[in-house]
Amino acid sequence: MATAGKSDALSASVLVLNRHYVAIHVVGVRRAFGFLLGELAEVIHDEEGAFANYDFETWREISALRRTEKRPEDDWIKAVHFEIQVPRVLRLLFYDRMPRHTIRLSRQAVFARDASRCQYCGRQFPTSQLSLDHVTPRSRGGMSTWENMVCACLKCNIRKGGRTPREAHMTLVRQPVRPRYNPLMALKLQNPKYSSWRTWVNIGMHEDASHDQTLAQRESPQYEEGTLKTA
Numbered sequence: 001m002a003t004a005g006k007s008d009a010l011s012a013s014v015l016v017l018n019r020h021y022v023a024i025h026v027v028g029v030r031r032a033f034g035f036l037l038g039e040l041a042e043v044i045h046d047e048e049g050a051f052a053n054y055d056f057e058t059w060r061e062i063s064a065l066r067r068t069e070k071r072p073e074d075d076w077i078k079a080v081h082f083e084i085q086v087p088r089v090l091r092l093l094f095y096d097r098m099p100r101h102t103i104r105l106s107r108q109a110v111f112a113r114d115a116s117r118c119q120y121c122g123r124q125f126p127t128s129q130l131s132l133d134h135v136t137p138r139s140r141g142g143m144s145t146w147e148n149m150v151c152a153c154l155k156c157n158i159r160k161g162g163r164t165p166r167e168a169h170m171t172l173v174r175q176p177v178r179p180r181y182n183p184l185m186a187l188k189l190q191n192p193k194y195s196s197w198r199t200w201v202n203i204g205m206h207e208d209a210s211h212d213q214t215l216a217q218r219e220s221p222q223y224e225e226g227t228l229k230t231a
């Protein structure tokens with residue numbers, strides 16, 4: 001399906017439920033439409049508190065009817081001959097597995113946990129001006145863990161260099177801890193676009209009980225090698 005819509009719409013997120021209506025992950029719009037077109041999933045649409053299930057063709061017909069009453073929080077994409085609303089929630093028809101109960105450690109997740117606030121000077125920055133800092137530098141055996149990684153502005157990161165905070169005479173705004181809830185999901189839920197997710201996402205579902213994997217050991221699509229800037 002050719003899509004040429006607003007880039008906003010294409011960068012939207014879609015919550016994916018398993019066959020038993022348990023939230024398992026979040027995918028991009030292209031992947032979501034791939035599931036729908038492949039008849040692997042159906043749309044779960046929030047209609048004023050009631051949820052309706054639609055296959056792709058029905059969703060397309062409903063989109064055609066709704067075109068005249070688009071709401072600002074909705075996203076739409078244009079195909080060659082029609083326009084279709086981006087669903088917020090999909091249910092996989094043949095998938096039974098349950099979600100992973102670990103919170104993925106990633107650059108974005110650390111930024112979200114720290115609310116894009118440099119943990120040394122305490123100021124907030126756009127993500128382009130932030131870096132990840134290993135509190136105890138890796139050269140001193142510091143691990144890539146929730147407890148040893150913080151959000152730092154570029155200036156503070158350079159100032160700290162390959163030193164510990166004590167050596168650099170810098171103090172942390174807050175001691176970093178493993179978050180109880182997935183900080184990226186918490187961020188999404190604040191967005192009115194994704195209000196329908198609240199029905200399906202018990203934010204505690206990502207609570208991590210036991211695992212203590214480090215970033216390096218973990219397979220994470222959100223973590224891009226080479227984008228980590230560390231002291």
Ligand SMILES: [Zn+2]
Pocket residue numbers: 118119120121122123152153154155156157
């Ligand atoms: Zn700073």
